[in-house]
Amino acid sequence: MREEAGDGIGSSAEPVISPSGPRETIILGIDPGSRKTGWGLIASNRGRPRYLASGTIRLESEALLARRLVILADALEAILSDHRPDECAVEQIFTARNARSALVLAHARGVAIFAVARHEVAIFEYAPNLVKQAVVGAGKADKRQVNQMVKALLGRTQLFQEDEADALALALTHAAASRLEKLA
Amino acid sequence: MREEAGDGIGSSAEPVISPSGPRETIILGIDPGSRKTGWGLIASNRGRPRYLASGTIRLESEALLARRLVILADALEAILSDHRPDECAVEQIFTARNARSALVLAHARGVAIFAVARHEVAIFEYAPNLVKQAVVGAGKADKRQVNQMVKALLGRTQLFQEDEADALALALTHAAASRLEKLA
Numbered sequence: 001m002r003e004e005a006g007d008g009i010g011s012s013a014e015p016v017i018s019p020s021g022p023r024e025t026i027i028l029g030i031d032p033g034s035r036k037t038g039w040g041l042i043a044s045n046r047g048r049p050r051y052l053a054s055g056t057i058r059l060e061s062e063a064l065l066a067r068r069l070v071i072l073a074d075a076l077e078a079i080l081s082d083h084r085p086d087e088c089a090v091e092q093i094f095t096a097r098n099a100r101s102a103l104v105l106a107h108a109r110g111v112a113i114f115a116v117a118r119h120e121v122a123i124f125e126y127a128p129n130l131v132k133q134a135v136v137g138a139g140k141a142d143k144r145q146v147n148q149m150v151k152a153l154l155g156r157t158q159l160f161q162e163d164e165a166d167a168l169a170l171a172l173t174h175a176a177a178s179r180l181e182k183l184a
Numbered sequence: 185m186r187e188e189a190g191d192g193i194g195s196s197a198e199p200v201i202s203p204s205g206p207r208e209t210i211i212l213g214i215d216p217g218s219r220k221t222g223w224g225l226i227a228s229n230r231g232r233p234r235y236l237a238s239g240t241i242r243l244e245s246e247a248l249l250a251r252r253l254v255i256l257a258d259a260l261e262a263i264l265s266d267h268r269p270d271e272c273a274v275e276q277i278f279t280a281r282n283a284r285s286a287l288v289l290a291h292a293r294g295v296a297i298f299a300v301a302r303h304e305v306a307i308f309e310y311a312p313n314l315v316k317q318a319v320v321g322a323g324k325a326d327k328r329q330v331n332q333m334v335k336a337l338l339g340r341t342q343l344f345q346e347d348e349a350d351a352l353a354l355a356l357t358h359a360a361a362s363r364l365e366k367l368a
Binding site: 065067070095100104108109111113114116117118 | 257291295300
């Protein structure tokens with residue numbers, strides 16, 4: 001596929017490389033849930049993040065789990081096809097105090113991981129306190145602090161929805177972790 | 185679609201209804217796992233079961249979970265497309281003594297439920313002791329007893345592989361439960 005010059009006048013036979021082009025990595029963060037799944041896309045240029053898109057996939061809470069899993073997979077499929085991320089970050093899962101809800105969450109997480117892997121996108125997982133450490137600088141930060149730092153790091157003017165902020169925080173954590181790996 | 189007479193000579197303009205035709209329900213039992221997933225298909229004619237097919241989907245234990253989930257979904261997709269079951273039965277999931285392995289299992293179970301639901305096949309779940317009660321007549325039967333009763337009920341000459349037997353037991357339980365519902 002040939003890119004055209006950005007001025008819209010004529011076209012060039014030379015490939016046009018945008019300043020951030022070849023070094024930019026598109027990262028998809030996913031915060032899966034059986035009722036709401038947050039997602040966030042950033043572009044990372046040597047660890048410097050740029051906001052691309054984000055949202056919350058809402059699953060009808062009345063619907064059967066089976067139905068919700070299909071809706072979740074379809075929605076992620078659309079995001080993956082539209083944005084073609086290079087890498088994906090999800091939260092590590094632990095046996096929560098509420099083991100029952102962790103089991104339901106794991107169903108949604110399995111479907112999310114499947115949807116990403118089917119697109120042959122590599123998936124990385126990060127523990128929640130590592131995400132907080134990476135984004136806020138404190139492993140015990142609360143959700144609002146995470147949201148505010150995500151907003152600041154991405155140069156946005158408004159706070160995100162909670163699951164959206166968590167997904168973007170995962171993407172930012174992965175961008176930072178990848179930069180460290182590349183420096184090492 | 186028109187069916188042809190079973191003798192293979194000529195064809196009939198009349199629709200040919202096989203004796204078990206319209207009342208037969210194809211039931212898929214699935215015993216999901218993150219390493220091995222058993223599956224079994226039976227046809228149920230007013231609760232009377234007939235063996236169709238079964239097997240074990242083996243997932244390379246070396247592969248990443250993400251990769252295994254894709255292989256599992258693809259394999260179930262092929263089974264669903266080939267056999268077009270009417271209904272599906274899976275085991276209920278509980279927080280096991282090993283909470284960690286229950287969480288991994290739930291990822292595979294989520295993908296299995298998703299694959300079935302995408303084919304718009306209704307899914308029913310049964311507790312393990314209900315399956316043992318239905319098949320063996322004792323809620324605390326061991327795996328070998330289940331396997332032997334599955335073999336006997338389906339008129340087979342050999343024992344099944346363990347996960348295959350569990351999947352067929354689920355399908356048999358659903359056939360029995362559906363018959364009870366229809367009588368009620």
